Amino acid sequence: MLKAFYQSLFFTTRFYVLLGSTAMLFVVSYFLPPLYIVSELIIALLSFLLVLDIFFLYAAGNQPLEVTRNMASRFSNGDNNDIRIKLINNYRFPVTVILMEELPVQFQIRDFRKKVKLKAGEEQDLHYTLRPVERGEYHFGKTNAFVRSLLGLSQRHVAPLNEEIVKVYPSFLQLRNYEFFSFNGRLQEMGVHKQRVTGHSMEFDHIKEYVRGDDVRMLNWKATARRGTPMVNNYVEERSQQVYCVIDKGRAMKMPFEGLTLLDYAINASLIFSNIALQKGDKTGLVTLAAQQVDVLPSSSKKTQMNLILEKLYAQETQWEESDYERLSVTLRSVFSQRSLLILFTNFESMTALQRQLPYLRRLSKYHLLLVVFFENTELKKVTKDNVHTVEGIYRQVIAQKFAYEKKLMVRELTKYGILSLLTPPEQLTLNVINKYLELKARSLI
Known part of the structure; x- marks a missing residue:
């Protein structure tokens, strides 16, 4: 349990900037002693906000964010293929979600990153397209979702989706x-x-009664004599x-x-x-x-x-x-x-x-x-x-x-x-x- 918590917790750039600024303030307080107490208050407040932020992120249980990736079981080569990621926020407060997709190596895209803001209980769909140019098997890796609260000092890595294999067929x-x-x-x-069809070297289909507009060269004289009304041969493509x-x-x-x-x-x-x-x-x-x-x-x-x-x-x-x-x-x-x-x-x-x-x-x-x-x-x-x-x-x-x-x-x-x-x-x-x-x-x- 502790190992899973440690592996899913990440600190944000905002936290490191604030921590570094506080450290610089401690350095300055060496020359200006009155700033030392201010630095201690700031580091105590930062620590409190960090603990509070982590508490909010992990208090929602094991499924604070539901991530579902929907795509076709096979892709069309040379065409844009749609991929949809469905996000459901189970937190009781707004969160910011950062998605990082592990796309197949054939696309050579290593910086796929989407940032989405979700309200409490909100459901949202994220769409993007991929255009493969090679046929074969494409291995999709994990969809990594990082959740941040309003404080934004830490982020929780939600359990990613399983890997998938998609076959790319001709278009x-x-x-x-x-x-x-x-x-x-x-x-x-x-x-x-x-x-336009020229000539009449087509397959014979049937004999029908002549109507205005039919080719008179197709008159069937024997059928015309039997029926007493003009009859023409009808042809279709071979x-x-x-x-x-x-x-x-x-x-x-x-x-x-x-x-x-x-x-x-x-x-x-x-x-x-x-x-x-x-x-x-x-x-x-x-x-x-x-x-x-x-x-x-x-x-x-x-x-x-x-x-x-x-x-x-x-x-x-x-x-x-x-x-x-x-x-x-x-x-x-x-x-x-x-x-x-x-x-x-x-x-x-x-x-x-x-x-x-x-x-x-x-x-x-x-x-x-x-x-x-x-x-x-x-x-x-x-x-x-x-x-x-x-x-x-x-x-x-x-x-x-x-x-x-x-x-x-x-x-x-x-x-x-x-x-x-x-x-x-x-x-x-x-x-x-x-x-x-x-x-x-x-x-x-x-």
Whole structure:
């Protein structure tokens, strides 16, 4: 009991300042003896107030302050996640509470400190947000609460909360936002464009009676002759197509952008895109490529597929080796028996890097519809638009323009061999991939 009391009691800065001032007064009283009695009175009063302060803090029992931390069991990577701390003051007088959170090491925040004033019996909620930029397990330490009375000479360390482990998954908050906007028919507000359907290479659905505005080219003459009234064929988009997100985990995807790596952007986009494709009636799957290892999650249109994709994407990490595209083409050729849409998330920083992998990309595009997604270097793009006035600045800008131009040459090189490509900034990856997918659906390429 005495040990617990000793470990929970701390003196405040106010107490040490008053104690130090009194000590200085004792020193001065050596030269001015009348001040000695004043110093003794002050130290006696300070001691009395300190004992009184400690008595007030510990007279309320074992639970003078209730602290509850509420947060989700899993966090969304790259998004702001809410954390709420609930405080209930069981004292019969106002107190000041200082909270110090032991946040996970991934955030590198060592000075988290919140100061809250609570009235007698008051209940108050404290909110703050955290934005993780890495997937994995995050260990939350203790929530340390220090309670001070109105005197403020000492503070009591209330029993902290237990440690918690939170798993950070790919951005499922963005997934929920897309689902909400899709449900309300407001995807255009997020940048997803409706694609106009050209031609009629769609799946036949049913025959219906002609109404004003229907395409007269879709008249079914046999049904019209039988019914004696104009009848037209009705078509819908082709469904149950196999769509795979192929994620390159090589060293090229280690490049950071606004705290997240390119791999994280690809993972977040794959998660949201897979959900959109499932809503469109297609079968979605996942392929990851790291060095010579190729992992395949078979495509499916079941409702449980999203959970499988989420768990699969959770533990993915970039590798420092270059990915083996030859192994990828051989594996996919042997595993996939049906023509599928392959969305390859990768990154090429030079034409030489593309030329090394181009034969294997051409082999993949021979049997599947291949869309190669790679990234603009937005930092270099900023350099190309800067106003420079020095020789060194001009040199840097010319080199940056050369690299930016090479990206456009890569798109042209892929187009020359009939390979679809998408060059996009990392922050617009999800929207651009979804729009490209809707375009391919509208053109009936899949």
